[in-house]
Amino acid sequence: MARPLNVALIGQKFMGRAHSNAYAQVGHFFDVPLQPVRHTIAARNAEELAAFAERWGWQHHTTNWQDIAANDAIELVDVATPNHLHAEASIAMLAAGKHVLCEKPLAHTLEAARTMRDAAAAAQGKTFVWFNYRRCPAVALAYQLVRDGLLGEIHHVRGHYLQSWGGAQTPMSWRFKKSIAGSGAHGDLNAHIVDMARFLTGDEVAEVSGAIAKTFVTERSLPDGSGTEECDVDDACLFLTKFAGGAVGSFEASRVAPGHENRNTLELNGSKGSLKFDFEDMNVLSVFDGGDAPATRGWKRVMCTSGEHHPYAGQWWPDAHVLGYEHGFVNMLADVLVALDGGQPVVPLPDFDDAYQTQRVLEAALISATRGAAVPLDEVE
Numbered sequence: 428m429a430r431p432l433n434v435a436l437i438g439q440k441f442m443g444r445a446h447s448n449a450y451a452q453v454g455h456f457f458d459v460p461l462q463p464v465r466h467t468i469a470a471r472n473a474e475e476l477a478a479f480a481e482r483w484g485w486q487h488h489t490t491n492w493q494d495i496a497a498n499d500a501i502e503l504v505d506v507a508t509p510n511h512l513h514a515e516a517s518i519a520m521l522a523a524g525k526h527v528l529c530e531k532p533l534a535h536t537l538e539a540a541r542t543m544r545d546a547a548a549a550a551q552g553k554t555f556v557w558f559n560y561r562r563c564p565a566v567a568l569a570y571q572l573v574r575d576g577l578l579g580e581i582h583h584v585r586g587h588y589l590q591s592w593g594g595a596q597t598p599m600s601w602r603f604k605k606s607i608a609g610s611g612a613h614g615d616l617n618a619h620i621v622d623m624a625r626f627l628t629g630d631e632v633a634e635v636s637g638a639i640a641k642t643f644v645t646e647r648s649l650p651d652g653s654g655t656e657e658c659d660v661d662d663a664c665l666f667l668t669k670f671a672g673g674a675v676g677s678f679e680a681s682r683v684a685p686g687h688e689n690r691n692t693l694e695l696n697g698s699k700g701s702l703k704f705d706f707e708d709m710n711v712l713s714v715f716d717g718g719d720a721p722a723t724r725g726w727k728r729v730m731c732t733s734g735e736h737h738p739y740a741g742q743w744w745p746d747a748h749v750l751g752y753e754h755g756f757v758n759m760l761a762d763v764l765v766a767l768d769g770g771q772p773v774v775p776l777p778d779f780d781d782a783y784q785t786q787r788v789l790e791a792a793l794i795s796a797t798r799g800a801a802v803p804l805d806e807v808e
């Protein structure tokens with residue numbers, strides 16, 4: 428019988444729903460050692476909050492997230508707010524002795540991210556960051572194939588994460604404000620592909636160059652129609668990398684790429700083979716094995732839905748009964764619960780220190796874009 432674990436969640440919109448669903452579902456599909464109890468939900472909108480709590484089975488709700496720190500019954504706190512609150516809320520919860528599971532990017536600035544890393548290092552509680560794409564079965568399989576040596580020496584890493592919702596018709600929100608978000612498409616989308624690149628290769632970025640951060644829509648209408656406000660974050664951001672192990676990389680993020688709704692891709696090319704992942708076809712991993720017979724060598728389209736052979740797939744449906752966006756969150760939560768109980772996750776979980784390393788790469792790209800020059804990572808601490 429799994430021990431109950433009281434959880435509090437801060438944030439009740441997009442990620443609030445994705446995470447609430449994970450807490451509700453995880454015990455149905457995984458034999459978890461701890462059973463999350465939806466104890467308290469916190470967010471700003473008091474009217475929506477009560478209905479949200481009822482719909483998603485949260486026992487208590489509050490518009491004051493600080494209440495959570497003072498409540499000894501709560502062991503795990505999930506921070507799913509806009510980026511500028513990640514540091515303040517996470518550090519308060521760590522100081523109160525709780526485990527913290529925070530959304531990405533780790534913070535809105537490198538400085539805030541550093542304070543989170545340092546607080547985590549000094550705390551008793553464990554930390555985790557919602558880099559959920561690591562736990563799509565195709566990405567977790569790619570992790571295993573790289574370690575099995577399928578690629579040989581990795582030469583070339585190519586990531587792009589393209590969306591289309593950020594055109595001029597989209598009204599102002601926190602996502603377009605530097606003081607809250609930190610950056611635009613960059614921190615939102617490049618954060619995921621930089622994490623995936625570091626996770627899959629096991630290598631670290633040593634230098635960033637050639638970065639371009641561009642704001643196409645410089646002013647947006649306010650949602651209440653009362654006027655317009657300036658946008659001070661990038662709509663698209665591109666950069667190149669050298670990895671410590673010798674590989675080269677390219678990364679692109681955009682919110683203004685019509686036709687690409689959530690095209691989160693990562694490709695690895697090595698001395699023996701290549702792998703490609705594209706979230707818009709998330710159940711598939713494209714595999715090129717240079718060791719195949721020359722006459723029939725080519726890209727294989729591997730459906731990562733076999734319960735017997737593919738990470739996480741066995742917890743869900745019969746083979747080829749495909750998974751979706753929400754399953755990555757449930758898979759990750761299952762691993763978090765195993766880790767909190769002292770066990771090993773299926774593939775490694777990112778903690779605050781790990782996410783801080785990703786944040787350093789993001790910061791180096793912003794510096795490179797401003798300076799127009801290459802930025803060694805050891806300059807960005």
Ligand SMILES: NC(=O)c1ccc[n+]([C@@H]2O[C@H](COP(=O)([O-])OP(=O)(O)OC[C@H]3O[C@@H](n4cnc5c(N)ncnc54)[C@H](O)[C@@H]3O)[C@@H](O)[C@H]2O)c1
Pocket residue numbers: 437438439440441442443469470471472490492507508509510512530531532557558559615
């Ligand atoms: N892992 C992913 O794939 C993924 C996807 C989307 C967003 N995110 C991240 O999740 C976080 C939240 O994004 P979202 O899309 O859910 O945003 P959102 O705007 O949909 O929701 C933000 C929530 O935070 C709450 N909030 C804001 N200020 C607060 C305060 N002072 N006190 C308490 N609650 C407060 C709001 O009430 C709202 O419920 C961001 O860091 C974002 O980068 C991650």
